[in-house]
Amino acid sequence: MSTRTVRTLGLVAAAALLAACGSGGQIGDSGGSAPTAVKKMVLIPGVAAEPFYISMECGFREAAKAAGYEVDVQAPAKFDAPLQIPIVTGVLANKPGAVLIAPTDDKALAGPMKQLKDAGVKVVEVDTKLQDTSIAESSISSNNAQGGKKAAETLARLVGDKQGSVLVLNTKAGTSTTDARAKGFEDAIKAFPNLKYLGQQYTDNEPDQAASKVTATLSSDPDLIGVFATNLNTGEGAATGLRNAGKTGAVNLVGFDASPKQVQDLQAGVVQALIAQDPATIGKTGVEQAVAAIEGKEVKRNIETDLVAITKTDAAGSERYFYKQAC
Incomplete structure (x- = not known):
């Protein structure tokens, strides 16, 4: 074997070693113990550009960032199940660690949300919820x-x-x-x-x-x-x-x-x-329950947040x- 061949093989081995060492270095990960997908979280509100859901998004983003998660927010243009369902199925392709969702119909979203669960994605309901209580890890809403x-x-x-x-x-x-x-x-x-x-x-x-x-x-x-x-x-x-x-x-x-x-x-x-x-608290609490579910910790199934009458x-x-x- 020539000296040039040995040098080439050495460079290839070094490159492979560097690639292996860098494979676990995603944001918020400790020592690469969790795959990249687990460090991503998605919020699917009921409708885009509505102050209630924007406020929820603010709480969601702040809490997820603090927990070391990359985030994405995708919302339908109208509060409409046929518009929200393709978003859910599209999110499934990227398989995030958790999806926080406000289902726009308490029956029609059951199938798509179950697909998330069956794929190993932790599902947390925020604001609205399904009639089927077997799909979501937790439901957070006002009383x-x-x-x-x-x-x-x-x-x-x-x-x-x-x-x-x-x-x-x-x-x-x-x-x-x-x-x-x-x-x-x-x-x-x-x-x-x-x-x-x-x-x-x-x-x-x-x-x-x-x-x-x-x-x-x-x-x-x-x-x-x-x-x-x-x-x-x-x-x-x-x-x-x-x-x-x-x-x-x-x-x-x-x-x-x-x-x-x-x-x-x-x-x-x-x-x-x-x-x-208090939509910001709903978003924040949703993240907390999603992280607990991902990490195998105790999750509270139903959580109700405060509301107040204002004159x-x-x-x-x-x-x-x-x-x-x-x-």
């Missing part, structure tokens, strides 16, 4: 039934002894969070005999539909005295409907969530109360609950 109860009690306090009818504007049937809010409201409003419950109407999570349903209800029920909107989009739409009908303030509007626009409407008297969640008089002390438009 939504309690939120609906708070909405009914707050509305009754705003109305006082006046008599009239009240309406609930919901998003889409099969959305676990808003359905729980509507049910909580329905159960609690029975305690106030001066208020006639008109039931709930669905808006497909579109503000313009919420506005038109408020207008139509005012025509059929001129004694409408209160509206409970179960999420951000229905709340903003309901405010528009009341404004267009010249009923701002005359009809008490209780919204759910605290987007910048909703807070502005609250301070301007367009909205009389907001039931605000114009106490808005100044509730800034921590106001949602963000960017991290």
Whole structure:
């Protein structure tokens, strides 16, 4: 064997040794004990560009970075299962360590989310959840039934002894969070005999539909005295409907969530109360449970975060609950 051949083989061996030594050096890894995929985490919110989910993303990013995870956030353009399902299946191809997801339908997302689980990806539900409780490691959300109860009690306090009818504007049937809010409201409003419950109407999570349903209800029920909107989009739409009908303030509007626009409407008297969640804590807690699942530690199956009723008089002390438009 020639000296040149020996030199060449030595260089090849050295290169191979360097490649082997560098194979475990991903961010946040200790000694290469975990494969690269385990150090990646994905958040799939219910819809893009919504302050609630942006605030959740901020909490998610901060907590995941602190834990040494690379992150990705992919959201559908609308709160719609057919738009969210391809995102879930696309994420599966990269097989991250964990996926935090707000399923847009409590049945339709079960199949795609089970595919994640079967592939070894840890699944954590944030905000919304499936009916099937066997798929996710943990579910983190607000106590939504309690939120609906708070909405009914707050509305009754705003109305006082006046008599009239009240309406609930919901998003889409099969959305676990808003359905729980509507049910909580329905159960609690029975305690106030001066208020006639008109039931709930669905808006497909579109503000313009919420506005038109408020207008139509005012025509059929001129004694409408209160509206409970179960999420951000229905709340903003309901405010528009009341404004267009010249009923701002005359009809008490209780919204759910605290987007910048909703807070502005609250301070301007367009909205009389907001039931605000703590989405950043939901995102942060979701990361904590995902990391625990990945590391084989104890995971808490169901976690409920705080929410609060905010009126114009106490808005100044509730800034921590106001949602963000960017991290």
